[in-house]
Amino acid sequence: MTDMGGDRVEEAVASCSALLRAAAGSDWDGVRAGRLEWNCRRTAEHIASDLIAYAGQLAGRPDSAYVPFGITLDEGTGNAEVVDVIETTGALLAAAVRTTPREVRAFHPYPFRSANREGFAAMGVAEVLLHTHDIAEGLGLPYEPPAGLCDWVLTRIFPHVRPEPGAPWSTLLWATGRGDLPGREALTEWRWNNNLVIGAERLTLQGVTPAAAADLRAGGTGGFEWIEGGPFEGTRDAAGMIVSAYEKGVHRPEWGMFVLVRREDGLAVGAIGFHGLPDEEARAEVGYDLAENARGRGYATEALRALCEQALARDDVKVLLAAIDRDNAPSQRVIARAGFTRVSEDTERLARELDGLEDSLRLYARES
Incomplete structure (x- = not known):
């Protein structure tokens, strides 16, 4: 068990980038991202914001709040350049995960007020996969990330969710209120769960x-x-x-x-x-x-x-x-x-x- 998440962050970002670059010529501003209130452009920017925020938590290591900073894209930034930002912030999170000592924890509100490097990596991967799905749904594009990546997320920050055999992506979508599973009620509220x-x-x-x-x-x-x-x-x-x-x-x-x-x-x-x-x-x-x-x-x-x-x-x-x-x-x-x-x-x-x-x-x- 040597990979604490850096490789997984890069794999998730590569999956996201492949889809978004192919759709960079589409209208991201005028299309709602799946079930979200945001449009596809805002959702893509949010992916980058999450990645840099998690990298910042691991670097700054606050114990009671988020490090008070964010990113703002330059005026005139195109869709393809937004993907550049996602790739860059993903690389920063991957690097932070790889260089953070195992015992370090930093603030995250859910549910026990902190997370370690693996937790931040898993949350970053989840944000990338799920919001790429939202954008793909809005643009009418097929998207399914690698099953192993979904399983990696579930076994780290969704320990309370029963996995559907052979269907980790469907399980992750159901666990985050984005899909249905046979015999299970749809979720309207959800949280992931870092270790206590x-x-x-x-x-x-x-x-x-x-x-x-x-x-x-x-x-x-x-x-x-x-x-x-x-x-x-x-x-x-x-x-x-x-x-x-x-x-x-x-x-x-x-x-x-x-x-x-x-x-x-x-x-x-x-x-x-x-x-x-x-x-x-x-x-x-x-x-x-x-x-x-x-x-x-x-x-x-x-x-x-x-x-x-x-x-x-x-x-x-x-x-x-x-x-x-x-x-x-x-x-x-x-x-x-x-x-x-x-x-x-x-x-x-x-x-x-x-x-x-x-x-x-x-x-x-x-x-x-």
Whole structure:
């Protein structure tokens, strides 16, 4: 998982450029761009504005707002020259993505107030593909970008959207209110979804996208630089659960998996997360593991406390549960330090009867 998006930005811009250059002699000002209120000319200029804005965020790295600048095209700029601007701003975003360190995040409002280089690349690609579609629709031209590019976007900033097998472009159009899919209601409102990052003292808990989860499950790094001996087998197993949830359309990032990254050196040391969404009784189960070389330093306790505080501050969860092997004394100490206590024997018995809790496990809970 070596491409963090620079190549994808260039691929998207090339797809856009090929269509727009062929249509440069058309009337862009007098034609509405698909379902948008803008005309085709305004939409093309907007593509360039988005690309340079995302490059600016990665370069300036603000944490609370957009860098206050924009681009204005010279008077008399023709359609073909607008395409020149799109290609130029696309090259700038691709360069910013390639040169921005992995741990850098900058402000973006949706939905967790920041994005990393891969997120900005994915948003840039989405803007290019979707608005090229809008222009093509307005001009009556056929347009379909490479399927792999659409899938790349979906698995990074649409983790909550169930992919339609074999139809990533149709899925992306549906997810952005531009198309229909069999058996799904049309969307009138939508947002993409950058990964959630939860801060702790020595760690950051970085949300794992479906793309990163698929790479981890397949034996890759998920885009993280791991401490020697990582990732642990449990991390790869949990990544498989994320992929399965995504494919079923039930993955929600805030109830997903997080990789634990050390602030001091940017190395990933383990993973933590939930076994799914809260149930009808507002209960959610947590799980975690560390690479062997990272154990005994309090990382698991720190991460668990941070995750619990984030989750229990919500209205849709009241109790967090953890199932720990009765012989795993270190993990029991972690749970205790994070504020969990052993549930009653009756509660544990019900968990065995109704939820399939294994006999070798003990159940612990922390309430809001």
